[in-house]
Amino acid sequence: MKKELKPLICLILLAILLISCSSKGAGVEPTSTANPSAIASTKVKSTAPAADYITMTYSEYSTTDNNGAIKTQILSYDTATKEMKKVFAFDYTAQYPLGFYDKPNQLLYYTQRVNTDKDYGDQIFIRDLSSNKSNQLTNNLYAVNYIIPSGDQLFFVANVKGEQGIRLGAIDLNTHEMTLWGDNDMLVETITLDHINKKIYASAYSVKQRNYSLAHQDGPVGQNNFKMPTFTVYETDFALKEKTKLFSKNYWIRMLMNKDDHVIAFCDKEYNKGQVPSTVVDYDNAKKTSSLSKWGTLRLQRGDANYSNDGNKIYTIAVVNNKRGLFEYDVKSNKFTAIFTPEAGFINNIQVVKGSNN
Template sequence: MKKEAKLLFCLIWISMLLISCDSQDASVTITSTPGSSPQVEFTTAPYIADYITMTYSQYATTDDNGAIKTQILSYEPDTKEMKKVFEFDYTAQYPLGFYDKSNERVYYTQRVDTEKDYGDQIFVRDLAEGTSIQLTESLFAVNYMIPSGNQLFFVANVKGEQAIRLGAIDLNTNAMTLWGDEDMLVEAITLDLMNQKIYVSAYSLEQRNYSQTHQDGPAGQNNFKMPTYTVYETDYDLKEKTKLFSKNYWIRMLMNTDGHVYAFCDKEYNKGQDPSTVVDYDIAMKTTNETKWGTVRLQRGEANYSSDGNKIYAIAIVKNKRGLHEYNVQSNTFTALFTPEDGFINNIQVVRGNH
């Protein structure tokens, strides 16, 4: 991608590291009524197969100083069909998008200015009607968006807080619920749609700041002590807060399939030379098993399994080409699905079919 977009990615990632875990009551309900926005009606989803929704940014012209447009793309592994479903202006700090194929809607983020401040807010667009609704007004930066049923789950920094929290918007009432507290930074999430559970990687901002200011060892070396990352389980009401396991690793990505949660962990931030450690948590047995990820590194970007558990869809760099790849679990091989030479894939989400 062009330098400007890469810089925006670095800025939002750094802001995530600078802002994050224990509370008795993990949920707070806030009524969100931005402007005169109407409510979003939820309908029962028809049958769909697996697909990947992607947010892809590129210059609208060949002029490097021109406007950047962001597209929401959909890729279907069964048919190998790629299509553009929506395009919007790149105004957010780091734009996100999600194509809800069942309801023919897209969720996306854009910067909204007010007289006193600004922030990236979540919008929903009805593709059939061609109309957009602003769903939030109190957010500053958004890192995840995943709709499920009549709710939209997100991870964001709320204005006035340092924390990055998990949240949910009731699409029937526009009510917003937040999970966590002001000391929490949520790093990654994954949803178990079948059992309506959310798995969260998070750590304490206070502990990170202490580690940063109390580094031991010679000056000029990386003596930073990784804070304790914890993986939690919560329900769709965001009322539960069950601790599954903790590690002194950067737990940068979560995936789930067939009763297991997989946490991809690194010893240091943004160091991809060493293989990631994969912590396999068995939900029923409540046990963990650690192995090394012995193949191409999966980049941080919402990778996940297919419905049958035989494939992983992820952003990776294979043969010096960055893009969406399919990883075959049995053969340990990668297949390139979309590796653009210009533009940049901001993020993906794997949407499992309702077979």
């Protein structure tokens, strides 16, 4: 079951992973969602809990038979009490199941496959824990890479049916209207949200440039001759009306984090070179400047990490002492502490939900 790369990327990018450069003026396209009455009675207000917690999607075989059914669980880890609990379980039907536990509102978001073998897609569902009822929120997606709620909006990264691109999108949880950001030439690799300032940061690049690089890999046999496309980190607002370019590099910008109005980007010159230290770009939003450094310790997994609210810890998926799992990384001491390192199952994704009173 182990797989570091999400199948959406493998399917769409033909085994090579995920920006086209622009300034203000993103194309915003409102569309309808699947079920207008899905959460009409649910009030979604709070964004930040009192303390940090980690929402995690974890899959394992439901029996000892490795050919049997696989169940996906949504787990929640409280960083203050060090307690882990199972919140919900659902069938592993999506290409890469995702889940998010909205603790303040007692809501769950998760992905499952919908429709037939010939016309299927992974769609986003919402479950109200007070009523134990689930409803489908989307009907036009093929595969989903991220789902992150904030207040009365749900943000996602997905491939829309019929398109080549991978888009950033938002669903208004009150009106149920969907908005898409970017275009069919854009492949969004990773995102991070600044919930306080209502900003989204996205790493993305161009489909055309990727395809050109794939077709022109001339060079010595046995070498990796693939020329990395230009990745750009953009800033947009929660209305998805902005498209501000922060910086671009011919690196795989595979992970974004944020703290204190800084955007932290983890970059690699080549895909999946785990033994090579990543380059870290620290972009200061106030000064509009960036600095580069080398990440000097164990590799953090692509797309699944962020800082604690106080900035002293990073919660991440990593491999430490040959064990893959959820770890707490102390920024000052450079020490990794294991939180959850399952041997029987696989952590699909995590999201760090920052508290308000730390």
